Amino acid sequence: xxxxxxxxxxxxxxxxxxxxxxxxxxxxxxxxxxxxxxxxxxxxxxxxxxxxxxxxxxxxxxxxxxxxxxxxxxxxxxxxxxxxxxxxxxxxxxxxxxxxxxxxxxxxxxxxxxxxxxxxxxxxxxxxxxxxxxxxxxxxxxxxxxxxxxxxxxxxxxxxxxxxxxxxxxxxxxxxxxxxxxxxxxxxxxxxxxxxxxxxxxxxxxxxxxxxxxxxxxxxxxxxxxxxxxxxxxxxxxxxxxxxxxxxxxxxxxxxxxxxxxxxxxxxxxxxxxxxxxxxxxxxxxxxxxxxxxxxxxxxxxxxxxxxxxxxxxxxxxxxxxxxxxxxxxxxxxxxxxxxxxx
Ligand SMILES: [Zn+2]
Numbered sequence: 001x002x003x004x005x006x007x008x009x010x011x012x013x014x015x016x017x018x019x020x021x022x023x024x025x026x027x028x029x030x031x032x033x034x035x036x037x038x039x040x041x042x043x044x045x046x047x048x049x050x051x052x053x054x055x056x057x058x059x060x061x062x063x064x065x066x067x068x069x070x071x072x073x074x075x076x077x078x079x080x081x082x083x084x085x086x087x088x089x090x091x092x093x094x095x096x097x098x099x100x101x102x103x104x105x106x107x108x109x110x111x112x113x114x115x116x117x118x119x120x121x122x123x124x125x126x127x128x129x130x131x132x133x134x135x136x137x138x139x140x141x142x143x144x145x146x147x148x149x150x151x152x153x154x155x156x157x158x159x160x161x162x163x164x165x166x167x168x169x170x171x172x173x174x175x176x177x178x179x180x181x182x183x184x185x186x187x188x189x190x191x192x193x194x195x196x197x198x199x200x201x202x203x204x205x206x207x208x209x210x211x212x213x214x215x216x217x218x219x220x221x222x223x224x225x226x227x228x229x230x231x232x233x234x235x236x237x238x239x240x241x242x243x244x245x246x247x248x249x250x251x252x253x254x255x256x257x258x259x260x261x262x263x264x265x266x267x268x269x270x271x272x273x274x275x276x277x278x279x280x281x282x283x284x285x286x287x288x289x290x291x292x293x294x295x296x297x298x299x300x301x302x303x304x305x306x307x308x309x310x311x312x313x314x315x316x317x318x319x320x321x322x323x324x325x326x327x328x329x330x331x332x333x334x335x336x337x338x339x340x341x342x343x
Pocket of ligand 1: 027028029030031032046047048049050051
């Protein structure tokens with residue numbers, strides 16, 4: 001064995017630890033080192049300190065939508081380079097690298113899916129695609145999602161995770177703030193509910209436009225949400241910032257957001273909130289339909305109660321059962337009335 005052989009062998013041994021990060025995850029908050037399955041099973045929430053690690057757009061879609069229900073739209077919209085922008089690398093190169101890294105065509109994945117059977121339009125940002133930055137394609141995808149929401153009378157949910165407007169598209173990127181805000185206004189004119197979900201981080205032009213315009217604004221715990229970065233603000237005002245500044249807990253305390261929702265409860269919360277909306281605005285005709293169906297199904301209990309009546313059970317149980325049956329019949333009447341008023 002030559003000296004070079006020993007050297008090359010040693011090199012091989014050194015390359016082994018590269019595999020380690022795939023199997024072990026370190027929590028950014030409590031520094032615990034955990035086996036990746038332990039973390040992934042909890043949707044990337046640290047089992048030790050509940051720190052919410054970043055999710056990709058695809059992971060977010062899997063978390064929020066019913067299995068197999070997501071249909072992606074506008075996948076063929078691809079960023080162009082209108083300004084022929086070059087910094088350390090050309091913008092074109094950055095786009096192709098981001099596409100290769102994430103498998104996405106832009107920083108946003110948009111589409112239609114079901115949440116516990118309720119159809120919605122869903123838009124998710126991917127922070128790993130150029131910091132989830134907002135540019136022409138992302139803005140256009142949001143506007144098209146709004147248009148589908150109006151057309152199909154489906155609620156809109158946008159999950160933001162973004163550093164802000166994409167500097168490589170300059171004014172074209174900044175224009176997306178007004179373009180998306182105007183689209184959200186149209187959504188509001190049509191009385192279609194829009195839930196904005198802020199995740200770590202939601203900054204710059206994204207927070208300064210559609211992300212703050214939700215009918216209901218939810219945030220994940222400890223998410224960094226703001227417009228300018230803390231260092232810039234500190235330098236501008238020349239004072240120390242309060243503890244927890246720009247964290248979702250701080251924003252909730254100061255009335256800027258409506259709720260902090262843990263990742264495990266996000267899907268159910270979206271469903272429950274949209275159900276509240278549906279009662280008044282009746283945007284989702286299906287909502288009432290589903291409830292009606294549930295009630296009529298329960299009405300089959302009447303037959304059971306009749307049967308119960310013919311059998312030897314105590315009066316107390318019979319009374320209770322009949323009372324319940326009456327309640328159901330009343331509820332059914334109410335639902336029928338609701339449906340009648342609607343049509
Ligand atoms: Zn942790």
